[in-house]
Amino acid sequence: MRNLADEIERFILRKLAGETNDITILQRNELADELSCAPSQISYVLSTRFTAERGFIVQSRRGSGGFVRIVRVPVQKIVYNKPDNIMDYCSPEDFENIIIKLNSERMITAREAGLIKYFLDVIDDYVNPVEKMRIFRSLLITLENNS
Amino acid sequence: MRNLADEIERFILRKLAGETNDITILQRNELADELSCAPSQISYVLSTRFTAERGFIVQSRRGSGGFVRIVRVPVQKIVYNKPDNIMDYCSPEDFENIIIKLNSERMITAREAGLIKYFLDVIDDYVNPVEKMRIFRSLLITLENNS
DNA sequence: ATAATAAAAGTCAACAATAGTCAAAGCGGA
DNA sequence: TCCGCTTTGACTATTGTTGACTTTTATTAT
Numbered sequence: 472m473r474n475l476a477d478e479i480e481r482f483i484l485r486k487l488a489g490e491t492n493d494i495t496i497l498q499r500n501e502l503a504d505e506l507s508c509a510p511s512q513i514s515y516v517l518s519t520r521f522t523a524e525r526g527f528i529v530q531s532r533r534g535s536g537g538f539v540r541i542v543r544v545p546v547q548k549i550v551y552n553k554p555d556n557i558m559d560y561c562s563p564e565d566f567e568n569i570i571i572k573l574n575s576e577r578m579i580t581a582r583e584a585g586l587i588k589y590f591l592d593v594i595d596d597y598v599n600p601v602e603k604m605r606i607f608r609s610l611l612i613t614l615e616n617n618s
Numbered sequence: 619m620r621n622l623a624d625e626i627e628r629f630i631l632r633k634l635a636g637e638t639n640d641i642t643i644l645q646r647n648e649l650a651d652e653l654s655c656a657p658s659q660i661s662y663v664l665s666t667r668f669t670a671e672r673g674f675i676v677q678s679r680r681g682s683g684g685f686v687r688i689v690r691v692p693v694q695k696i697v698y699n700k701p702d703n704i705m706d707y708c709s710p711e712d713f714e715n716i717i718i719k720l721n722s723e724r725m726i727t728a729r730e731a732g733l734i735k736y737f738l739d740v741i742d743d744y745v746n747p748v749e750k751m752r753i754f755r756s757l758l759i760t761l762e763n764n765s
Numbered sequence: 766a767t768a769a770t771a772a773a774a775g776t777c778a779a780c781a782a783t784a785g786t787c788a789a790a791g792c793g794g795a
Numbered sequence: 796t797c798c799g800c801t802t803t804g805a806c807t808a809t810t811g812t813t814g815a816c817t818t819t820t821a822t823t824a825t
Contacts, residue, residue: 534782
């Protein structure tokens with residue numbers, strides 16, 4: 472028998488694959504209607520399949536004009552979950568790219584991105600690259616802790 | 619379906635972006651007419667989107683010749699308006715209080731507050747108080763520039 | 766000068782349109 | 796059978812939209 476959850480997962484993954492920035496937006500009721508299932512089933516799939524653990528971020532808004540935004544986040548895994556795998560240091564360009572990526576995937580706001588860039592720029596005068604990397608990681612954790 | 623609130627928000631933000639001094643003035647009924655919606659919908663958007671938390675001040679006048687003025691508030695104003703801004707430096711407690719104040723006035727988010735505190739803490743090891751104050755001011759301007 | 770009128774913006778409650786939660790039932794494989 | 800994943804639906808929470816009514820301000824008529 473067909474497995475709805477898997478079908479929904481595949482549908483969303485295909486939709487995501489068709490996007491250029493690993494971001495896709497859908498409407499829960501609409502998708503439920505299209506796949507002939509209960510709307511809450513979409514929520515179920517999102518909460519079991521599209522988890523941070525698997526490298527996704529799901530954001531949504533209720534009410535009129537509501538939506539669900541799904542973001543695939545490869546960077547998140549690197550930065551948050553695999554501290555052992557990450558490089559010991561980054562070039563300024565690497566930092567710039569990570570920050571841009573984090574912002575484009577809505578893990579940080581433009582204001583936070585600006586703050587972090589300014590921050591990294593300032594400490595450049597005082598710390599070595601390895602130390603800077605350590606500080607950067609702490610900084611992201613600080614952000615998480617205040618969410 | 620079309621989402622009026624978002625549309626109105628975008629309209630006002632665009633109008634604001636076209637101004638040179640972060641101030642724009644509009645008429646509620648006129649805008650409602652232009653966007654084909656109820657005038658009260660404009661009020662709704664102003665009260666939910668153009669809040670102090672998001673860095674806006676909305677003033678208005680009723681009656682004949684009435685208007686709505688929307689101002690994007692520079693964050694650093696709060697700091698600059700305080701007596702201590704005359705000083706060249708702050709104690710860590712002063713910084714802490716300013717940050718708490720900024721957050722309680724909803725000029726910065728909890729995440730931003732956390733970032734800034736961490737930031738100030740890190741550079742403490744490297745810069746003197748006067749330099750730290752200078753960096754703090756630049757930091758607020760950076761925040762402002764990314765709003 | 767005062768009263769009436771017109772021309773704004775504000776308030777609020779009702780209703781509509783979403784998405785989230787959770788308990789209970791269903792189903793399939795070990 | 797039993798356990799764990801799936802599926803549903805009733806209920807909740809959030810956000811948007813409208814219109815009737817109120818308040819404020821300016822203008823006009825007397």
